[in-house]
Amino acid sequence: MNLGVELAKIIKEESLTAVFQPIYATDKCELYGYEALIRGPSDSPLASPKMLFDTALECGLLSQLELVCRKISIARFAQLELSGFLFLNVSPMIFLQTDHPHGKTLAYVKESGLLPEQVVIELSEKYPIDSPSVLQKALMHYRDLGFRIAVDDLGAGYAGLKLWSQVKPDFVKIDYYFINQLHLDPVKREFVKSILSLGQKINARVIAEGIETEQEFEQLQDLGICFGQGFLFARPESYPVRDVPAIICNHQRSTLYLPQLEQTASSLLQPAQTFHMNTRTKDVVNYFHKHATVNSIPVLDGKKPVGMMLRNDILELYSTPYGRALNERKRIKEVMNEHPVIVEANTRLDELSKTVTAEKDDQLQWHFIITDQDNYVGIGSIRDLLRQLTQQQIKHASYANPLTLLPGNVPIYRHVDRLISEQRKFYFACFDLNNFKPFNDVYGYSKGDAIIALVSNLMQNYCQANDFVGHIGGDDFVAIFERENWHHHCQLILSEFDREVRKFYNEQDLNQSGIYAKSRNGEEHFFPLLSLAVGVVAPDVSICSSHHDVAEMASEAKKQAKKFTHSAIFLSRRTKPTARCEYTEKAKLCE
Structure with missing residues (x-):
């Protein structure tokens, strides 16, 4: 043809x-968009794009082909x-x-x-x-x-x-x-x-x-x-x-x-000089002498790691009487450490740490070998591993709430500031439990933590993948929406919460729709069943300068939501921090 x-x-x-x-x-x-690609007729030798365009280039038809491709794609x-x-x-x-x-x-x-x-x-x-x-x-x-x-x-x-x-x-x-x-x-x-x-x-x-x-x-x-x-x-x-x-x-x-909380061994990967297991010992010793900062050399059989040459081991061997004469012509497979730590590149750092610390050999203090499907790709440093783990612990403490593992104050504030800087409209919703302290006093902190976990799970289940869900602390949560149908999902959270929370009370308290507990002034007082208050604001991103402005407005909206004796949503009309807070009957109907 x-x-x-x-x-x-x-x-x-x-x-x-x-x-x-x-x-x-x-x-x-x-x-974000789509890249348009072209396919020729399936029954033609020019079905593949490579054949199509290579032929067009050879036959001087590239211009005509390109125009048709653009026309069809558009x-x-x-x-x-x-x-x-x-x-x-x-x-x-x-x-x-x-x-x-x-x-x-x-x-x-x-x-x-x-x-x-x-x-x-x-x-x-x-x-x-x-x-x-x-x-x-x-x-x-x-x-x-x-x-x-x-x-x-x-x-x-x-x-x-x-x-x-x-x-x-x-x-x-x-x-x-x-x-x-x-x-x-x-x-x-x-x-x-x-x-x-x-x-x-x-x-x-x-x-x-x-x-x-x-x-x-x-x-x-x-x-x-x-x-x-x-x-x-x-x-x-x-x-x-x-x-x-x-x-x-x-x-x-x-x-x-929660950046870098799930890093793997590949994040520690660094290149290193390797030697084949049949290399003479004297060649490795010479390499150590020329490179004073090198402490570990992986030993390979083809692409497979089989051992590690350690500076201290080989130099100690040479320091003995007749050590050089007896060992310099030996193959390094005879003198190498045959049991180095070898891990796959996708090993999580916490698992890697367990593997390294389980080793009994004190000589394995410098490096470990990293592989991909058992083939050598590089080495990792024990010192770098410890540094990464320390950084992870610090970031975990500042970024995530320890009870729910949801993002905490730092990422919440950072996300709000980014939305403001990019001038993206959003709704900021504060979730707060009503009557949580007396519930804790009567039923104990264990059940209190279970209530916190319930709220966390409901918010993650009913919010969509691109909504931001955070946990400020205690019984205070945040959801940030960039869509107009946020109210429907918040209502689902409240409805499910009102059903599930009843399982945490005994029959007597359910029958009387609440509990008796001491108030802050020490007097016996009746408190209704737990409910959720949601205060929502839609900040004017052209006026608000930072998360501080949003937090101030949201705090006031939450106070209004907590005035209801049942689970309720309160949408504030206030859009800027310096304006007087005004509310409408329409906003109150959001309960």
Whole structure:
């Protein structure tokens, strides 16, 4: 079959299919947009995109193919009513073709009902050219029309750093090569960190593509990469997913506000000189003499670690009479420590600590070996492990409530300040238990803690994945919503609480709908059954300057909610800290 003829027919009949892969803002647990990709007819030898575009390049049909791809992708994106940005791949080769028509992309966008600001022109580096001035001119043309600009496949070929400084792209994509096994490669991590730093300096958002494993995703989050796409989340589809994957939302809830509490051995990974087990002992001793700061050398058999050479051991061996003469020609497998600590890279630090401290050999005080599926990848330092564990304990104490493990004051305040700085509308809800102290006095602190746990569980169950749930302390909780239907979910929490809390009382107290206990002045007093008070404010983010302003308004709203004798929600009309607090009958009806 003549592939050129086949391609010409495909272009003429526009028999191509657009598929879309989602791009996520992982820090906000949001769908950010879609990258459009093209597939040829399934029964054609040009079904794969590589064959399609390679043939177009060989036959001089690249310009025609690109235009048809854009037309189909834009129309399909609009037809599916997909949200966010549309990322369109553009080959730089077409900019060298003098017959490439201008204005077609803008026309396609307008015909579909989209805006140029919704479309990102993604420059691929897979077909490099030697005319940066041509690229710069073309990209600035697109920008002048209102399109956004992305540099794709950074590092895959064309050196685009000069182009970065000239065009200042809105987005930079890091190639799959640098994402693959990122958590096991210190060099790749350094590269990614440098790209992120450069991106921040030119105000470009850095997107990691090709994320395929949870370990890669976790490492990217630790490095601060907040935009990503890959098979771990979703594959390119004709009818793409519209929801945010659970792995992103779960990560945001569990680690965004409790950073570094679940780090693994890979976070301690560092490169080290290794020797094969058949190396002569004298070569290792010479290496120790030349490198005074090295204390441990992994010994390998191929890719498998089989032991560790320790500075103190080998030098002590040489210090004995005739030690050098007797040992320098021996293979190191004869003198090495045959039982080093070896752990997989995904071992959690708390588990790693147990493994290290369980060792009886006092000589294993410097390093341990890290593997990936039993293959050597590097070493870790005991000192770094202790430092990480100490930092985790400190952060855990300041970031999480010890009873519920929900985010505490620090992450709550940080989240509010970020919402204000980004001018994002939100509702701040304070949850507080009514009559909690007398309940504690009568039923004891154990049942009191169980009530706290009940509130925590209900809030986490009924709030959505992208809602923020925190525990200030005691019986005070916080929920922060960025959606308008927050009231429905708060009401579900209250209704479920009113049902469940009855299980904590004895029959007599249930029959009388409360308990007798001493009040603060020491007198016997009747207190109704426990209930939840929820005070809610919607701060004006253009006026409020920090979490202090929000906390002051929320405190007043909570006081109003606690005036009810049953579980109730009180929505305040107050939106700024200096305004007089006014309430309406409509707000009171939120109970």
